[in-house]
Amino acid sequence: MKRYVVRRICTGILTVLIAFALNFALMKMAPGDPITTLMGKDNDSPEMRQALEEKYGLNEPIPVQFTSYLKTALQGDLGNSMIYNRPVSEMISERVGATVLLGLTAAILAALIGTIMGICAARREGRIFDVVSSGTSYVFNSMPNFWLGLMLILVFSSGLGLLPSYGMTDTRASYTGIMYYMDIAKHMVLPVATLTLVLIPQYFRIAKSSVLQVTNEDFVTTLRAVGMSEKKIFNKYIFKNAILPTVTIFGISMAYLITGVTLIEIVFAWPGMGRLVMTAINQRDYPTLMGIYLIMSVSIAVVMLVVDIIYAMLDPRIRYE
Amino acid sequence: MENREFISIEDVAMWYPYKGKDKAKATGKKNWIKAVDGVSLSIKKGEILGIIGESGCGKSTLGRILTRLEKPTKGDCFINGVSTGAMIKKDAKEFHKTVQIVFQNPFDTFTPRDTIGKILMRPLKNYKIGKNDQERYQICLKGLEQGGLRPAEDIMKRFPHELSGGQLQRISIIRSMFLNPQFIIADEPVSMLDVSVRADIINMLIDLSRNQGAAVLFISHDIALTRYISDYIAVMYLGRVVEYGTADDVIKNPQHPYTKALISNCASIDPEEKVQNIAIEGEPPTPLNPGPGCYFEPRCYCACETCRQSYPEKIVMENGHWATCSRINK
Amino acid sequence: MEKMKKICKTIKGDRQLLAGMIGIVILLALVILAPVVASENPHHYGKDILNSLGQNGHLLGTNHMGQDIYSMIIYGVRTSLRVAVISALISGVLGVLIGGVAGFFGGKVDTFVSELINVFMMLPSFFLILLIIALFGNSITNVMVVIGITTWPSNAKLMRAQALSLRQRTFVKSAEAMGETKLQILFKYILPNGIFPVIANTTMGMSNAILTEAGLSFLGLGDPSIISWGQMIYTGKQYITSAWWISAFAGIAIVITVLVFYLLGDGLNHVLNPKHLNRGAN
Amino acid sequence: METILKLDDVNVTYVNKEKEVYAVRNASFSIEKGDSLGVVGESGSGKSTLANALLRLHNEKSTLISGAAEFEGKDLIKMTSKEMNELRWKEISVVFQKAMNALSPVHRIGRQVEDIYHVHEPQASRKEIEERMIYLLKLVNLPERVYRLYPHEMSGGMLQRVAIAISLLHKPKLIIFDEATTALDVVTQGQILQEVVQMEKEMDMTRIMITHDMSVVAASCNKVAVMYAGEFMEIGRVEYIFKNPMHPYTQGLLNSFPSLKGENERLHAIPGFLPDLSRKQEGCIFAPRCPKATEQCFRKKPQASYMEDGRMVSCWLYERGGVKDGE
Amino acid sequence: GCSGSGKGSGGDASSSDGSGGTFIVRSAGDPMSFNPDVAGDDNGYPIAQNMFRRLCALDSSKQNLVPEAAESWEYNEDATKLTFHLRDDLKWSDGEALTSEDVKYTFDTIKANPTYYFSASMAVVDSIEAPDDYTVIFNLNKPDSSLVYFLGWYATFIMPEHVYNNGQAWEENSEATNPTVTCGPFKLEEYNQGESVTLVKNEEFADPAKLDKLIFSIIPDEATAVQALQNGEIDFFENFSASYVTELEADPNIRVEINEYPSPIRMLFNFNNDTLKNQAVRKAIAMAVDRDEVSEKVFNEIQKPEYALYPSYVEWAANTEDTAPEFDIEGAKKVLEDAGFTADADGNYITGLTIDVFEGSGYPDTARLIQATLAEVGIQTEIEVSEYNAWSQKVSVEKDFDICLMGGFMGPDPSALVNRIGTGGGSNYGSYSNTKVDELLAQGASTAEQSERATYYKEAQTILAEELPYINIVSFAGPEASNAGFKNLPYDGEGKWAWADYSHVEKAN
Numbered sequence A: 001m002k003r004y005v006v007r008r009i010c011t012g013i014l015t016v017l018i019a020f021a022l023n024f025a026l027m028k029m030a031p032g033d034p035i036t037t038l039m040g041k042d043n044d045s046p047e048m049r050q051a052l053e054e055k056y057g058l059n060e061p062i063p064v065q066f067t068s069y070l071k072t073a074l075q076g077d078l079g080n081s082m083i084y085n086r087p088v089s090e091m092i093s094e095r096v097g098a099t100v101l102l103g104l105t106a107a108i109l110a111a112l113i114g115t116i117m118g119i120c121a122a123r124r125e126g127r128i129f130d131v132v133s134s135g136t137s138y139v140f141n142s143m144p145n146f147w148l149g150l151m152l153i154l155v156f157s158s159g160l161g162l163l164p165s166y167g168m169t170d171t172r173a174s175y176t177g178i179m180y181y182m183d184i185a186k187h188m189v190l191p192v193a194t195l196t197l198v199l200i201p202q203y204f205r206i207a208k209s210s211v212l213q214v215t216n217e218d219f220v221t222t223l224r225a226v227g228m229s230e231k232k233i234f235n236k237y238i239f240k241n242a243i244l245p246t247v248t249i250f251g252i253s254m255a256y257l258i259t260g261v262t263l264i265e266i267v268f269a270w271p272g273m274g275r276l277v278m279t280a281i282n283q284r285d286y287p288t289l290m291g292i293y294l295i296m297s298v299s300i301a302v303v304m305l306v307v308d309i310i311y312a313m314l315d316p317r318i319r320y321e
Numbered sequence B: 001m002e003n004r005e006f007i008s009i010e011d012v013a014m015w016y017p018y019k020g021k022d023k024a025k026a027t028g029k030k031n032w033i034k035a036v037d038g039v040s041l042s043i044k045k046g047e048i049l050g051i052i053g054e055s056g057c058g059k060s061t062l063g064r065i066l067t068r069l070e071k072p073t074k075g076d077c078f079i080n081g082v083s084t085g086a087m088i089k090k091d092a093k094e095f096h097k098t099v100q101i102v103f104q105n106p107f108d109t110f111t112p113r114d115t116i117g118k119i120l121m122r123p124l125k126n127y128k129i130g131k132n133d134q135e136r137y138q139i140c141l142k143g144l145e146q147g148g149l150r151p152a153e154d155i156m157k158r159f160p161h162e163l164s165g166g167q168l169q170r171i172s173i174i175r176s177m178f179l180n181p182q183f184i185i186a187d188e189p190v191s192m193l194d195v196s197v198r199a200d201i202i203n204m205l206i207d208l209s210r211n212q213g214a215a216v217l218f219i220s221h222d223i224a225l226t227r228y229i230s231d232y233i234a235v236m237y238l239g240r241v242v243e244y245g246t247a248d249d250v251i252k253n254p255q256h257p258y259t260k261a262l263i264s265n266c267a268s269i270d271p272e273e274k275v276q277n278i279a280i281e282g283e284p285p286t287p288l289n290p291g292p293g294c295y296f297e298p299r300c301y302c303a304c305e306t307c308r309q310s311y312p313e314k315i316v317m318e319n320g321h322w323a324t325c326s327r328i329n330k
Numbered sequence C: 001m002e003k004m005k006k007i008c009k010t011i012k013g014d015r016q017l018l019a020g021m022i023g024i025v026i027l028l029a030l031v032i033l034a035p036v037v038a039s040e041n042p043h044h045y046g047k048d049i050l051n052s053l054g055q056n057g058h059l060l061g062t063n064h065m066g067q068d069i070y071s072m073i074i075y076g077v078r079t080s081l082r083v084a085v086i087s088a089l090i091s092g093v094l095g096v097l098i099g100g101v102a103g104f105f106g107g108k109v110d111t112f113v114s115e116l117i118n119v120f121m122m123l124p125s126f127f128l129i130l131l132i133i134a135l136f137g138n139s140i141t142n143v144m145v146v147i148g149i150t151t152w153p154s155n156a157k158l159m160r161a162q163a164l165s166l167r168q169r170t171f172v173k174s175a176e177a178m179g180e181t182k183l184q185i186l187f188k189y190i191l192p193n194g195i196f197p198v199i200a201n202t203t204m205g206m207s208n209a210i211l212t213e214a215g216l217s218f219l220g221l222g223d224p225s226i227i228s229w230g231q232m233i234y235t236g237k238q239y240i241t242s243a244w245w246i247s248a249f250a251g252i253a254i255v256i257t258v259l260v261f262y263l264l265g266d267g268l269n270h271v272l273n274p275k276h277l278n279r280g281a282n
Numbered sequence D: 001m002e003t004i005l006k007l008d009d010v011n012v013t014y015v016n017k018e019k020e021v022y023a024v025r026n027a028s029f030s031i032e033k034g035d036s037l038g039v040v041g042e043s044g045s046g047k048s049t050l051a052n053a054l055l056r057l058h059n060e061k062s063t064l065i066s067g068a069a070e071f072e073g074k075d076l077i078k079m080t081s082k083e084m085n086e087l088r089w090k091e092i093s094v095v096f097q098k099a100m101n102a103l104s105p106v107h108r109i110g111r112q113v114e115d116i117y118h119v120h121e122p123q124a125s126r127k128e129i130e131e132r133m134i135y136l137l138k139l140v141n142l143p144e145r146v147y148r149l150y151p152h153e154m155s156g157g158m159l160q161r162v163a164i165a166i167s168l169l170h171k172p173k174l175i176i177f178d179e180a181t182t183a184l185d186v187v188t189q190g191q192i193l194q195e196v197v198q199m200e201k202e203m204d205m206t207r208i209m210i211t212h213d214m215s216v217v218a219a220s221c222n223k224v225a226v227m228y229a230g231e232f233m234e235i236g237r238v239e240y241i242f243k244n245p246m247h248p249y250t251q252g253l254l255n256s257f258p259s260l261k262g263e264n265e266r267l268h269a270i271p272g273f274l275p276d277l278s279r280k281q282e283g284c285i286f287a288p289r290c291p292k293a294t295e296q297c298f299r300k301k302p303q304a305s306y307m308e309d310g311r312m313v314s315c316w317l318y319e320r321g322g323v324k325d326g327e
Numbered sequence E: 001g002c003s004g005s006g007k008g009s010g011g012d013a014s015s016s017d018g019s020g021g022t023f024i025v026r027s028a029g030d031p032m033s034f035n036p037d038v039a040g041d042d043n044g045y046p047i048a049q050n051m052f053r054r055l056c057a058l059d060s061s062k063q064n065l066v067p068e069a070a071e072s073w074e075y076n077e078d079a080t081k082l083t084f085h086l087r088d089d090l091k092w093s094d095g096e097a098l099t100s101e102d103v104k105y106t107f108d109t110i111k112a113n114p115t116y117y118f119s120a121s122m123a124v125v126d127s128i129e130a131p132d133d134y135t136v137i138f139n140l141n142k143p144d145s146s147l148v149y150f151l152g153w154y155a156t157f158i159m160p161e162h163v164y165n166n167g168q169a170w171e172e173n174s175e176a177t178n179p180t181v182t183c184g185p186f187k188l189e190e191y192n193q194g195e196s197v198t199l200v201k202n203e204e205f206a207d208p209a210k211l212d213k214l215i216f217s218i219i220p221d222e223a224t225a226v227q228a229l230q231n232g233e234i235d236f237f238e239n240f241s242a243s244y245v246t247e248l249e250a251d252p253n254i255r256v257e258i259n260e261y262p263s264p265i266r267m268l269f270n271f272n273n274d275t276l277k278n279q280a281v282r283k284a285i286a287m288a289v290d291r292d293e294v295s296e297k298v299f300n301e302i303q304k305p306e307y308a309l310y311p312s313y314v315e316w317a318a319n320t321e322d323t324a325p326e327f328d329i330e331g332a333k334k335v336l337e338d339a340g341f342t343a344d345a346d347g348n349y350i351t352g353l354t355i356d357v358f359e360g361s362g363y364p365d366t367a368r369l370i371q372a373t374l375a376e377v378g379i380q381t382e383i384e385v386s387e388y389n390a391w392s393q394k395v396s397v398e399k400d401f402d403i404c405l406m407g408g409f410m411g412p413d414p415s416a417l418v419n420r421i422g423t424g425g426g427s428n429y430g431s432y433s434n435t436k437v438d439e440l441l442a443q444g445a446s447t448a449e450q451s452e453r454a455t456y457y458k459e460a461q462t463i464l465a466e467e468l469p470y471i472n473i474v475s476f477a478g479p480e481a482s483n484a485g486f487k488n489l490p491y492d493g494e495g496k497w498a499w500a501d502y503s504h505v506e507k508a509n
Ligand SMILES: Nc1ncnc2c1ncn2[C@@H]1O[C@H](COP(=O)(O)OP(=O)(O)OP(=O)(O)O)[C@@H](O)[C@H]1O
Pocket: B016, B033, B034, B035, B054, B055, B056, B057, B058, B059, B060, B061, B062, B221, B286, B287
């Protein structure tokens, strides 16, 4: 176990480094730089360009830039955003909450609803419930999440005027206390619904297929032969065996939480990381992009590790080699 | 028949490094799975040597080494005095032509994607047997018919899963025959087959060794069958040969306690012949760092102090029959 | 002949596969027959702008540029299928080769490659695609290549697992014993026998490629010189309340196409599942 | 002796989308209390199908079972599933071939044993169960610690013994071994067989032993039933049948077995292979492979004939000389 | 369509308490810094305009100067000295007075710092004098009558010397992230990154704002912002796509105004390209652009076709007689034929040209329409769309393009043309060069009298109309929409107050 964990950590670190180098290389190779943004529109002063390049060390050789950045990053300092001139870590920490709130809520809801539906469908295989929910899950699985978001806005926000269409809070009202949280909850309804709807199918399918698979395992036949009631077999044995893949999927979707909600954040103007990323790309804000990427890689690596460990704890069969 | 040893296996060993699990830490040193641990045997031309032993004792590993699908950790085998290691280095194709293997599971011996025709033609093409495809096709037809597989043309068109196990196993042997091998290893060739069809395979192997003078190594855990087919039998335990002799000697007059237990436990189909089974204590062993004493000692019903200290010597009896047990003459 | 019959039978036997097959045939027909089926050239910027459904003979209306939405949807199939097929092909070929080599040769090669696969699996791929496309330009070729080279790891992983287990299979051992070379074995035995889960996965990958392309287009990173549903949604977004048909139908087209590939992939998964293919390997 | 199980014309048919597989046909036989019946037959001859049918483990939707199987006077096939559940394990238990998969991989043996025990004895305390199980483990020659292990932590042989031990939890009257020892090596198999025969005597159980290994039957059963393609060819006492097989199929089977100590005679295979079970056959099912088949064999199914030594043979060769015919 | 009657005008809800109310303005992104002089920042500008003062400012037409910190200003005869007279009633929020020292400090620092946006424009300024607390004199090293306009444009806000002058760079100063000392109708209350910037009324200010609160709500996505406006979640949204105009105009709760200023969309030719060097080719291309179609389809007829070489909106400077040629497919073909081009089998005269555009603001659509009409003439083009930064790198830094479409401010004064088409001008991406034009532009810049300047500029345009180094396609007009419950929006203050100045906004009744 220990060796396994160590090895996984090594892989994680390697991934982060490679991700990082890749990202750095891509950004440096790409046309455009943050200077354009810094100089502002309709400004072509070569002196200013040169002065800015010097100021941000962009005229140094790329390996030098890389190592110097890496060095500070290893010390836990992500540097300052070139555009906003604020610590990147601060910018990320301000945003990450919103993303996690959105992504986590949706992931949990989807996992719960999807798994329950999947189990129900598996138990009623071939019946109306199964056919309908499988069909629906296919359709939602095929739906671009941004489009679904737009359609939901069209119906629930502009059509029926029931729910706010953008943002996290009502800027005008600026509520406090319990009302503040109610307000956030209200703003969350549409984006969370969108995300949940597109996430449900994968849980549904994995739950359904693993229940079906486990149901056909030999040990279930044994339990039947023992005279155990179907209900008990399900609750005590099938469930525990079948829930494992869901755990993995949930873990993986946790890891990709930040990337997964990018489009939704843009559709709903949700003040999260996804938008920070898009802005940073457009502005070529190197430190911010690198910082986000680093955080993202690290969190994926960590979550994956945690998932593996949890999985190992749940499933005694796993051996570490 | 030539009297010189045709195949000689000299002190062959196959140790796999043992990965994982915590035991490794306790002892500190590297752990080995000694799948085959110093086996020396010889086979004459036209002779069938049977190898028996319980699951995991290294029978298949030995077979794989002899076909050079794996390189032994130690030792080598010689065909006509030439090292197989050298042979495969010099000309791998030629080596594989000389040594052929028939596997246990006929259902899995052929790629499910190709027709039998294609499968049979491949080695012919590889070895440039026959001038053109047409001639090769004829060779295949002839082979199939000789093996009792009729209508051959129809069988050539079929896919492996459309044939029965017995048919497949026969095709597997026929395919080996195309190359005129001098040494055939049959690794449990009938254990996956129905009783009613396996006789064909056994008879085919016997004919092969008799007619073509090929040496055959017959691996099986079915003792009765092994005795039936073999001239000699070697009994393996945890990677070592513990007893060797002519088939009748070993079966009727077993010397090693393990052989005795094995044979006594082997039920006969004759219901009247109720023998007293010799029980073996303990759980089946693993080949992980066995020794230093006799490997069978922990389960042996007549073990003594000497067995615990060092691996017993080979004790040779009449008729080339030998066993490694310190208690034999006492 | 018989083979064809059998294939037909398996297709008929699996409802999802059947639906997927019918879907894909229709889509392919649309690709070929687009000029016949479409009512006008989708690149024609006509006089009728923002026509609603059925107005002036525009079945699904027009957009602000005067392009016929129905025709655009029809021609959009070409783009989506092209993206799907080419990117999946790139991803499939890379995955199969890399995974196959790793699994078959094993040892150090495998350790190295599987670590590489692990690393690539953990990279946030949509993000990477986004970054590359945003930074390096959004031609459809870029999009296809980038999707292809960022999604191979899952294929490689599948292929590696297949190769690893196939390597132990008797027919591979027996091929080796029959004197076939490593390369022959890899291409004649390992790849053909191990490729089916990859094919199913690749089909699923096609759905994702279509969705990814749509997502990129939605962020304004689509190729402007082609007709793509993602871009229709993107431009239609401006008209979402006044001319909803621009983005709504494009979205439905995406849903249907992606659905077809999902059904196909799932169906293939059932049918090509190695469990159904091999006997005696239980 | 009292009859514990009596089968009367049991048929089991798998109904799939495209075809029906007649896996067991017209099975009729009976077992007395304390008997041990070996069912032999080639792979796919319907042995497991029959075993599962007796415990009603088949998927009810896709399997048709007809006929009557009386267990102590109650018909297993007509029983409600509640009654069936009552019976399962307490009266009839079964040991499957693939012990490796017969237990849930994510629960410890102890947990599973407790759950299984509680099905019929909800009041039993943990300690009681553990004691009972440990007693049984000892009986099958396993150490106590096994109780606390996960299935994957044991070897196949150990698991097989665990499975046997679990099947004995409630001292069932009838126990079915479905190829329970086939996967084991000779030594272990021999040992387990011996233990089983021993236990049987102690506990007064009836046993059905399904296997394709004749020697296993020879060593551990007193009656044997030879099955071919879903039908019983010959049923009778082991010593009679093995000494003097009457049905051509039985003869063929025994001919293809070399003896351990006797003379080395040439082995004979039965040509051909198992017929397609989804097709209804007009005549004797074995006819296409039978060396002694006559034209009649292909036309009409032979009746079961009962011989003097109590055996049943289903073959035209004996139609005349059979006891039944004389009555 | 749906006319978003759901919430009506949310502004009323909070205004019922009788106070000035809250006004919510859509912002496309986060401000880069709260020191508005560091960079030319579109998102930061409106915030700064309401928290800081500058000497003078351009109004929403971006043509007229209005006074801010300075009551008045004047040039000397030869336009080499610019004098400002400051108001004496302006105070920083910490009570200190805003004086000429602050102004001098601000512009000295900008001049000394090449990384600050206005630094390059300060090149003409020799020195700054502050003879007394309320007078500031800019001494120029050459005549430049346009400087005052540029002072009213971007990044010229007066910074408090007593706070900033502590040896720290502006962008590093904590004031740049959290401004406590400001001078304007509003002051900062709260900034939530990615969400909103909240300003509250500065009671101490000399001309107090009517509103209580001014919030900049950050909504990058345009469609979302339109939704929000219709739902009453925001009150003001400027410069959105023309496509929304019809729909918003139909909404009784929303007031839509079209605000025009001199930033036409134009097509620029690269003179380094051998084909495009040929005047006939440029002319043919110019004749193949159907401005009416572009205006109608891409800009919903909000942005009108523009034929003049300088925005005709600036009436005094634009030459509306000598203009680019009209749309004429056959004429274009003839121009090419006359110049010796022959059509190939497919009827193409010229192939292989690329049109570079950046994503957004209708450029790709415009390019597509032009591509289609060019193809009719027999000129085959490829469109390459890049994201803005990459486009900018390609066009402005590497100058690696054939034809590009671009927009951008051509004001506030025609003197800015030097930069765009003058030989060696910083924004002269197409490397156009004509000595006569250079001369005329120089004369225009060094003359203070407007009618005299007009003649120089018009003559320059006559040459440009012949040579066609670029052509304008459509004029610029930004639709701006607001909650109908408010009046005196920035664009209501033409000639009265600065663009993006919200201090005059008040409830309609
Ligand atoms: N590649 C390998 N790596 C590690 N251990 C191996 C490897 N191959 C075989 N072994 C081990 O070597 C031992 C002997 O295996 P082998 O397959 O030769 O046994 P066998 O006698 O053929 O058994 P069976 O009768 O079950 O076929 C076993 O304990 C097995 O686990």
